[in-house]
Structures are given as C-alpha cells and as structure tokens.
Amino acid sequence: xxxxxxxxxxxxxxxxxxxxxxxxxxxxxxxxxxxxxxxxxxxxxxxxxxxxxxxxxxxxxxxxxxxxxxxxxxxxxxxxxxxxxxxxxxxxxxxxxxxxxxxxxxxxxxxxxxxxxxxxxxxxxxxxxxxxxxxxxxxxxxxxxxxxxxxxxxxxxxxxxxxxxxxxxxxxxxxxxxxxxxxxxxxxxxxxxxxxxxxxxxxxxxxxxxxxxxxxxxxxxxxxxxxxxxxxxxxxxxxxxxxxxxxxxxxxxxxxxxxxxxxxxxxxxxxxxxxxxxxxxxxxxxxxxxxxxxxxxxxxxxxxxxxxxxxxxxxxxxxxxxxxxxxxxxxxxxxxxxxxxxxxxxxxxxxxxxxxxxxxxxxxxxxxxxxxxxxxxxxxxxxxxxxxxxxxxxxxxxxxxxxxxxxxxxxxxxxxxxxxxxxxxxxxxxxxxxxxxxxxxxxxxxxxxxxxxxxxxxxxxxxxxxxxxxxxxxxxxxxxxxxxxxxxxxxxxxxxxxxxxxxxxxxxxxxxxxxxxxxxxxxxxxxxxxxxxxxxxxxxxxxxxxxxxxx
RNA sequence: UGCCUGAUUGUGUAACGGUAGCACGACUGUUUUUGGUGCAGUUUGUCUUGGUUCGAAUCCAGGUCAGGCAACCA
Numbered sequence: 001x002x003x004x005x006x007x008x009x010x011x012x013x014x015x016x017x018x019x020x021x022x023x024x025x026x027x028x029x030x031x032x033x034x035x036x037x038x039x040x041x042x043x044x045x046x047x048x049x050x051x052x053x054x055x056x057x058x059x060x061x062x063x064x065x066x067x068x069x070x071x072x073x074x075x076x077x078x079x080x081x082x083x084x085x086x087x088x089x090x091x092x093x094x095x096x097x098x099x100x101x102x103x104x105x106x107x108x109x110x111x112x113x114x115x116x117x118x119x120x121x122x123x124x125x126x127x128x129x130x131x132x133x134x135x136x137x138x139x140x141x142x143x144x145x146x147x148x149x150x151x152x153x154x155x156x157x158x159x160x161x162x163x164x165x166x167x168x169x170x171x172x173x174x175x176x177x178x179x180x181x182x183x184x185x186x187x188x189x190x191x192x193x194x195x196x197x198x199x200x201x202x203x204x205x206x207x208x209x210x211x212x213x214x215x216x217x218x219x220x221x222x223x224x225x226x227x228x229x230x231x232x233x234x235x236x237x238x239x240x241x242x243x244x245x246x247x248x249x250x251x252x253x254x255x256x257x258x259x260x261x262x263x264x265x266x267x268x269x270x271x272x273x274x275x276x277x278x279x280x281x282x283x284x285x286x287x288x289x290x291x292x293x294x295x296x297x298x299x300x301x302x303x304x305x306x307x308x309x310x311x312x313x314x315x316x317x318x319x320x321x322x323x324x325x326x327x328x329x330x331x332x333x334x335x336x337x338x339x340x341x342x343x344x345x346x347x348x349x350x351x352x353x354x355x356x357x358x359x360x361x362x363x364x365x366x367x368x369x370x371x372x373x374x375x376x377x378x379x380x381x382x383x384x385x386x387x388x389x390x391x392x393x394x395x396x397x398x399x400x401x402x403x404x405x406x407x408x409x410x411x412x413x414x415x416x417x418x419x420x421x422x423x424x425x426x427x428x429x430x431x432x433x434x435x436x437x438x439x440x441x442x443x444x445x446x447x448x449x450x451x452x453x454x455x456x457x458x459x460x461x462x463x464x465x466x467x468x469x470x471x472x473x474x475x476x477x478x479x480x481x482x483x484x485x486x487x488x489x490x491x492x493x494x495x496x497x498x499x500x501x502x503x504x505x506x507x508x509x510x511x512x513x514x515x516x517x518x519x520x521x522x523x524x525x526x527x528x529x530x531x532x533x534x535x536x537x538x539x540x541x542x543x544x545x546x547x548x549x550x551x
Numbered sequence: 552u553g554c555c556u557g558a559u560u561g562u563g564u565a566a567c568g569g570u571a572g573c574a575c576g577a578c579u580g581u582u583u584u585u586g587g588u589g590c591a592g593u594u595u596g597u598c599u600u601g602g603u604u605c606g607a608a609u610c611c612a613g614g615u616c617a618g619g620c621a622a623c624c625a
Contacts, residue, residue: 031625319563320561320562320576
C-alpha cells in the first residue's frame, strides 16, 4: 500500500487543488493544431492529459486549435482523431477553436471598449522593429493612441473585409517596455483571406494563438491547461486576457516536451522528410508518428507504457530509444504468435529421413500456456539461415558446423555430416543425419545440444517480403548535431528482404502480432496482400550473440 | 549583456530538512527446445562556492552551465 507511485509535479498541483476544494472535478484538454500528423511527443501529452483526468476522476476535451487556415486541413483532423482513439482514449467533447470565433470576436470588442486594444496600421516589419529587443524596450506609435470609437469602427471594418490582408492588425495595449516580449502589445487578430476547413470563407480575420487558446480554455471551463515549456512566457498574457475579460480562470502549467535519440520530433522537420522523399509518407514505419508506429507494429499499450515510464518534469530531456524498444518487446513477447521465417537461406538435406514428410506441432507462444499450437510441415529438405552454419566454428558457436549437432525447433536433433560449396566458395547445402528418437516432446535420445535453429520445409515454404527497419538517423542527439539534420539521415534505415516462411503465416489474420523466431517482432504492412505478404519489423529481439561476436 | 525555466549515475525519474532509490541501458552468473523470455547480482550520481542547521539533493546567497523569449505560426 505504501508503494504508491510518487506523483509528478502536475499531479501534486491537482491533488492539492482538489484537497483545497478549488474544483469539484478537473477538466483537461488535448489541443493539437490540425496541421500535421501526431507523433510520439503528442502521445506523451495525450497520455498526460487523459491520464490526469482518469486518475482524478475528471474529463478531457479534444480541441482543435484551428486558428490558422493557411496551414490546416480536414485530413489532419481525421488522422488526429484516429490516432487518439487508437491510443485508447475517449474525449468528453470534440471542440474547435473555430467554433468560438464569434465569442472571441466579442471578447476583442470588450478589450477595445476597455481601451486595452487598438488597431495598428503598421507593417509586420515596422511592428517587429517597434517591439525593441529583449534588452531594449519597444517604442510606441501613433496608432496606439487611437480613440476607442475609431478602434471599434476599424475593427468592425477589418471583419467586414474592408482592408487587404496584412493592412491592419488588432493589438492588445499592455506594456511596450515589458521584459517579457510577449507583453509588448501582442497581436490579437490578423487579416487573412484563406479558406478555413470548417468556417469556409465566413471570416477574413483570425485570432492569434494567444488570443484564442486561453479564452477557449476558459469557455470550456478547462481547469488545468497543460502545455510545453516554450509557452512559459505566454502565461502572463494568458492570465492577462482572462483577467481583463473577467471570464472563467483556467490555469496554464508547463512540462518538458519529449525528445528521443535517433529521431526528430518537430512537425516541420517531419513534414520535410515526407515532402523531400526521405521517407514514403507520414505513416512510414520509420517515422516517430503515431500512424507510422502503428503501421510498424507498435501496440497502443506499449506506447502508453512508455509514456508512463518517461515521467513528467520541467527539465529538458532526451529519452533513449532503447526504452521504447523495451516497452514494445515486453508487450509483444506476451502476445505475439511465434512463427518461423528464414531470411538468408541455405539448403539443409536430411540424408537419413525417409518418411518424405510429416506434420509437427509447435507452440504459438511459450509465454501463454493457453496459446495452443500450430501445424508445421517437416520434410527432408529444409531452409535454414546461412549464419547458422560455420565451416570452421569458433569457440562459443552453438550452431551447425562439421560434426556438430543442433536441435531443429519443435523437430529433431540433427548432426552435420558434410556440406557443399558453389564455385565462388559459398556454402550452398548442408547434409545432416537426424536422430529419430529425439523428436520434440518425446525425446528419448538423451542427447544434449546447445543450439536450437529455426527452419522451414523447402517444398512448403511461402515467399514473403520483410521490411527490416533501422533507426532513421545516425546520431543520437539531433539537437546537438551541427548543421542540417538531414545530413544525418541513415541511408540504410530500410532493408527489403525476401524470405521463406512457414505456411501457417499465410492463414493468419491481418492484425496478428508475430515473433519470427530468433529474428524479431513483425507486423503485416498495410500494403500486404494474400498473394504478396509483406511484414514490417517492429523491433529486433535482443541479441546477446551479436554483442558477443563484436568483442 | 534583460527576462523566464532548469541542473540528481550513460539516459530518464524519485526522495517534500533525517539511510540518495527505481526503471532503461551496460556488465556477470543462472535457467531455457528462441544466444528470446525468466531469475539472481553488479553498475564511479546530487553543477560549483559559501551560509543556515545536530543534520542539506532539499532552505538562503553568489557563481557556472544548458534551454527558451523579439513569427500577421501554434
């Protein structure tokens, strides 16, 4: 009982708020802008926001922060909803900042009436210049002194489409000398004639983030508005708007965004990878997007577990990819169907096997006692991995070599008698004799071997394509790497290999999770068909032999 | 030469003035019909200098380092 998990700092705040009776229940929100696909960094935020609500008995809204029609699209809205659902979360309400455009406009009018906002005719460059720098205070302009009446009329004219794009903006009148740059008369509205995916052409002025986000939170009665660290300087403005408008006081809290080794986590960079063809699409299995990871074979549960393990804090961080891999292996180990697939084959001929063929049985998952077995055809001609035979075995090599014995998984123990090479000196065929009394499950041979190999009966084998993925980038910390991030793209992040699979694989469902014995975890690609099976490697198995060899 | 965050082992994350713990990684050993899994173990850490205190990762002061802030983006 005393080993309850310690609370993160946001959970501390909420549990205090609740204990103090500040709220009866909490309401959080996940507020993506529909301008791209969600990635693992968003998953952290989703798990946080929905997790908080679940933990404290509250609710979470899904809100699209769609205030910039130039970049947004319904395609993204749909993918975001799909991803959140797939991750296993249900939102209380589906909201859109654009649903509040009328209300937001009314809020702006209130600020103008209070003398706290004005229409500025300056160009973007002039405004930037007048803002000063972090160490030099900004300077005002004459527009700042316009009368309330004039501002009211001009703002109405802006809305009515009387001005060209960029001709005027609405600004808050706060403090041009503030040490916080965001308080130096921030822009509230800009004129932009762009077709909005929901409001169409009804508006030609759109609110800025700072004027839309906090008020949207307030309108929905969000109690805890959680965002990432870069919004810390915005908080003063967030609070200012709410206070001046006298509306429901939502509060903003910030945590550190997720960074991961060997990948990038910004929509801009991910978009670049897609547009420049470094990957196939947003859901390319090498992408850190939710859709990419789903296609690669990650389970929603393993992603939730990952988000749970990385924790929530305010310091910058970079999480090892190995933690994500650990989470998915741990889950997949429990649920994946075991199958045998040979990727780089050499022929194994059993010289004393005269039964022609027989059907053997192999367990689907040794971790699951109720997992059952499947039929695996066996014959005197098999495929085995090229790397499972060594002409001159080294000391700790437990596999096949002249005179050596191994077990064929779920079948018999075989002993190598001879082998053949082609003209180039490559091994082509290995001849073995099998031990009839060593049959799996009824072994009376008394023999003990160190190695067990996976195999596929040659005449029953089904050809499949395997996408073997590796990390997208060659360096751990892209943020610390100098120059263009694209210089560090791993050119070998995808290897397509043709492999021989046991026939059971062609009868398995599309959603099945597989472990190809001794190879890794695989998941059928979205483009896979019955006649052309394609599997994506989610993650390899841990390979202590490979490590041993490197020594 | 401003303001705002932050600094605990290789990477994350706890410890709320009282034994610096947990996870991943790495490394041993062991089990195993997957060199997988499981099990047992090991693993040079509180940025720095002062101060307060019986006692400081924690409180205070100074310093150092890292990140953020000057888009008609979110």
